[in-house]
Amino acid sequence: MKTRAAVLWDRNQPWSVEEIDLDPPKAGEVLVKLIHTGMCHSDDHAVTGDMPTILPMVGGHEGAGIVEEVGEGVTALKPGDHVVPMFIPACGQCRWCAQGRSNLCDVGGTLMMGIGLDGTTRLHARGQDVFTMCFLSTFSQYAVMNEHSLVKIPDDIPLDAAALVGCGVTTGYGSAVNTAKVQPGETVVVVGIGGVGAAAVQGARIAGAEQILAVDPVEFKRDQAKTFGATHTAASVADAVELLKEITPGGMMADAAIYTVGIARGDEIAGLMSLVSKGGRVVVTAVSPMEDTQVTMSLFELTIWQKELRGTLFGAANGRKEIPTLLRLYQSGQLMLDEMITNRYTLDTINEGYKDMHAGVNIRGVIDLDHG
Ligand SMILES: NC(=O)c1ccc[n+]([C@@H]2O[C@H](COP(=O)([O-])OP(=O)(O)OC[C@H]3O[C@@H](n4cnc5c(N)ncnc54)[C@H](O)[C@@H]3O)[C@@H](O)[C@H]2O)c1
Ligand SMILES: [Zn+2]
Ligand SMILES: [Zn+2]
The missing domain is CATH 3.40.50.720 (NAD(P)-binding Rossmann-like Domain)
Incomplete structure (x- = not known):
């Protein structure tokens, strides 16, 4: 399928918003329709090369959306579920997950390289492979993610507030x-x-x-x-x-x-x-x-x-426990998430959003992913 996404082709270049190709989910993967994504400073570390990610890449690792389709073997999620992706997955099987330290999950070692567990990517543009931010790439209308990266959240949580707990708030x-x-x-x-x-x-x-x-x-x-x-x-x-x-x-x-x-x-x-x-x-x-x-x-x-x-x-958090807890604290009024969203952008104004981040204008800028 096609998706509009913000691609980083080279270090210290603006994000290039274009229509690119997205493969269907493989086994253990999930196609997510992203609704909102936050603009964390870490994506800018990929732009400058402070974080040496593989290029070209689609950025974004702090988002929220709705499951569109699940790949073979995915049982914990179904189409229509609301989800928050975590930038470090929780496989539930490795030593670190077993210790209750899923922020150090071994599966994160591969996914944080921007590739799937089979060593390939689902994104392609201009005749070449495009890599991802943490195998999430939320600067896109749609993305294929690993099931271990996704936390199901209640349907009544606004997805813009929920997006923030994918990285910045939990961290x-x-x-x-x-x-x-x-x-x-x-x-x-x-x-x-x-x-x-x-x-x-x-x-x-x-x-x-x-x-x-x-x-x-x-x-x-x-x-x-x-x-x-x-x-x-x-x-x-x-x-x-x-x-x-x-x-x-x-x-x-x-x-x-x-x-x-x-x-x-x-x-x-x-x-x-x-x-x-x-x-x-x-x-x-x-x-x-x-x-x-x-x-x-x-x-x-x-x-x-x-x-x-x-x-x-990731705030030394066990995301599967901490993300639902944080969202309950939000619902009870103790954790202020709406107030953290200073300005809203579209994919087309993403570079303006990052300029604002550098100028100290935003607590958090949030991109509304347009599906209109
Ligand atoms: N450890 C993790 O898991 C993790 C996760 C997410 C983000 N991060 C990192 O956390 C950092 C913050 O991310 P963010 O998205 O909130 O960034 P941001 O750019 O939105 O905010 C940084 C703030 O620091 C202020 N600042 C800059 N220099 C300062 C100084 N010398 N003294 C006091 N304040 C100063 C800026 O004015 C700005 O308000 C980034 O380095 C990001 O990559 C780490
Ligand atoms: Zn982040
Ligand atoms: Zn694990």
């Missing part, structure tokens, strides 16, 4: 709740208020943090952070250090800091470590360019003050 919330393990009464700093950071602020609030300090150079982001639960804001990590000396008992600093800027930098880690107290936790959620290997920080302080530096992937 940010989980960074606070699962990785920073925020406890009631704690002081938490979130550095970088995009979709991921806004969800980290909410995770810290829902976990019972007493003080939440949101750091972002953009005034609009700092204002928005207050809507999501921030009690304090600062324009830089240096300003946050000074503020924490005033607002924490005895100037002991924060219990946890979560790093959710657009591009992680090794030379910013020392500053993050200085935000937390003795025994404090620093969580790195933001993605750095893959070739960067240098990090600046005091190993002496890491040991003597017993600080911790933790990485997190």
Whole structure:
């Protein structure tokens, strides 16, 4: 079949919106009609090459849609089901899934390369194969995905809100709740208020943090952070250090800091470590360019003050459990998803959407996939 999709033909090029060919689902795969997709910063890491994906590719890994057709052997889903794709699948069989750590699922190792489990892709254009973002490619009206990537959700959840939990919300919330393990009464700093950071602020609030300090150079982001639960804001990590000396008992600093800027930098880690107290936790959620290997920080302080530096992937979430939980928190009014959608775009205005992301205009930009 044909589908309209946003293709990245080369690094640092605009997304090219064109009609391309999509194969039917193979065994264990599902054809999904996408309705909405969020614009996560990670697709931009594919554009710049910070994330070395195979090109050409169709981007997008944060979406929601409706099952159109299932391939041979798929029993958990049927046409008409509403689904959220996860950018890391949960096979339920591997060591990591068995441990309750499906964000590290072995099947994710293959799918995150942008190819199916048989090593081939379902997309083709201009006479060649086109690869995918995490074997999802939600910047498309239709996509074929692996059944392990899909979580069925209730029909009454708006699909634009649901799209956000496919990546940014689960990642940010989980960074606070699962990785920073925020406890009631704690002081938490979130550095970088995009979709991921806004969800980290909410995770810290829902976990019972007493003080939440949101750091972002953009005034609009700092204002928005207050809507999501921030009690304090600062324009830089240096300003946050000074503020924490005033607002924490005895100037002991924060219990946890979560790093959710657009591009992680090794030379910013020392500053993050200085935000937390003795025994404090620093969580790195933001993605750095893959070739960067240098990090600046005091190993002496890491040991003597017993600080911790933790990485997190997909918020260390078990998506099949966490996504339905997050959607219930949304329905009960505790998790604000509608408020995270700042502006809406179409596939044709996707490049404008990413320009807006870089300009700090959006908490999250969402693309409405036009089927009209
Ligand atoms: N670990 C994971 O599983 C995972 C999942 C999704 C996204 N990510 C990564 O998380 C990061 C955030 O994604 P996003 O979509 O929210 O990005 P975004 O671009 O929407 O938001 C980033 C925010 O950081 C702010 N910022 C930039 N530099 C800053 C600095 N030095 N100090 C404070 N704030 C700063 C920007 O103003 C912006 O508001 C990206 O690196 C993305 O690739 C990781
Ligand atoms: Zn993402
Ligand atoms: Zn698995």
